Amino acid sequence: MKFPILKTHGSYNDFILIDEYSTDYGLNDEKRTQLTKALCDRSTTLGADGILFVQKSDQADARMRIFNADGTEPEMCGNGLRCASRYITELLSTQQATVETLKANLPVKQTESLYENIPTFEVLIDPVSFDVSTLPVIHDKSTLINTTIPELSPHLLFTAVSMPNPHIVTIVDEINEQDVQEIGEKANNLKSVFPKGVNVSFVKRIGSQQIFVQTYERGVGITNSCGTAMSASSLITCILHMNDASQDVTVLNNGGMVRCKVNTTADGYTVSLKGNATYVYKGTVTLDFSTLPSFTFEQEETFTAEDQQYKELELYAKKALQQS
Numbered sequence: 001m002k003f004p005i006l007k008t009h010g011s012y013n014d015f016i017l018i019d020e021y022s023t024d025y026g027l028n029d030e031k032r033t034q035l036t037k038a039l040c041d042r043s044t045t046l047g048a049d050g051i052l053f054v055q056k057s058d059q060a061d062a063r064m065r066i067f068n069a070d071g072t073e074p075e076m077c078g079n080g081l082r083c084a085s086r087y088i089t090e091l092l093s094t095q096q097a098t099v100e101t102l103k104a105n106l107p108v109k110q111t112e113s114l115y116e117n118i119p120t121f122e123v124l125i126d127p128v129s130f131d132v133s134t135l136p137v138i139h140d141k142s143t144l145i146n147t148t149i150p151e152l153s154p155h156l157l158f159t160a161v162s163m164p165n166p167h168i169v170t171i172v173d174e175i176n177e178q179d180v181q182e183i184g185e186k187a188n189n190l191k192s193v194f195p196k197g198v199n200v201s202f203v204k205r206i207g208s209q210q211i212f213v214q215t216y217e218r219g220v221g222i223t224n225s226c227g228t229a230m231s232a233s234s235l236i237t238c239i240l241h242m243n244d245a246s247q248d249v250t251v252l253n254n255g256g257m258v259r260c261k262v263n264t265t266a267d268g269y270t271v272s273l274k275g276n277a278t279y280v281y282k283g284t285v286t287l288d289f290s291t292l293p294s295f296t297f298e299q300e301e302t303f304t305a306e307d308q309q310y311k312e313l314e315l316y317a318k319k320a321l322q323q324s
């Protein structure tokens with residue numbers, strides 16, 4: 001089997017995009033899982049945090065499915081949706097679209113550049129719920145807001161929210177990557193509390209409407225950034241009165257920055273997530289499912305100027321972090 005792939009990233013949360021919209025490769029979910037594990041492996045010529053499968057939809061303009069590097073399929077991916085949105089809107093020659101995801105059909109659009117000449121997309125994160133049963137978290141209360149989870153840590157205070165993938169967020173004075181790794185691994189092994197695993201974020205407030213977020217992603221590990229986690233973190237800082245809703249929260253991360261706006265709705269909240277959708281390279285993968293994980297990859301095009309431009313945003317975000 002031979003198929004083209006596109007390497008893309010949102011705040012250096014990187015994905016391999018496979019276009020099943022234009023060509024039916026006859027993949028089933030078992031094959032998608034096998035493919036994801038093989039191509040996302042960082043010891044190969046590719047490597048990524050996940051695969052975005054772009055497909056046809058009978059409810060929306062197109063459909064995006066995301067598979068984590070470990071082959072599992074989560075409910076949502078915010079950074080990935082921006083990348084898929086760029087691909088879909090270019091494919092359909094439009095500037096906005098509705099994209100079917102596992103839990104909702106979501107509006108997406110190209111928007112003003114986050115920084116000079118950065119392809120920028122805005123996606124809606126919805127549905128959002130603080131009901132612990134939606135993550136799920138096994139807990140005797142129906143919501144978990146700024147509360148200890150003694151099985152996880154005796155002193156950290158966590159808030160649980162589904163975006164609609166599961167997140168727990170803790171606000172700290174300083175972020176230590178070792179702690180993020182340790183608590184993230186522990187939470188994902190704690191099946192009595194998080195039966196489906198959980199994304200774990202540490203958040204530091206760095207100024208008015210400005211936060212820094214680091215995330216341990218379920219099914220991946222520590223990533224440069226996680227779009228739904230940054231949306232969850234912005235929302236939680238608003239409900240804890242550290243930031244204001246209805247105004248942008250600038251979220252710095254280890255791969256750059258995004259902007260999140262918390263919207264108050266009749267049912268609760270949604271979050272608008274704005275950030276880059278950067279293409280890195282294109283090429284062709286050749287493989288035989290019977291001999292996976294081995295495959296070959298031939299790179300055909302690199303988006304050097306785009307990559308260079310993004311590095312300037314990254315530098316700007318790093319400086320903003322140092323000055324905070």
Ligand SMILES: N[C@@H](CCC[C@H](N)C(=O)O)C(=O)O
Nearest residue numbers: 074077078079165226227228
């Ligand atoms: N990186 C993503 C989230 C991907 C899914 C997550 N690892 C999960 O299992 O829920 C994002 O940008 O939101």
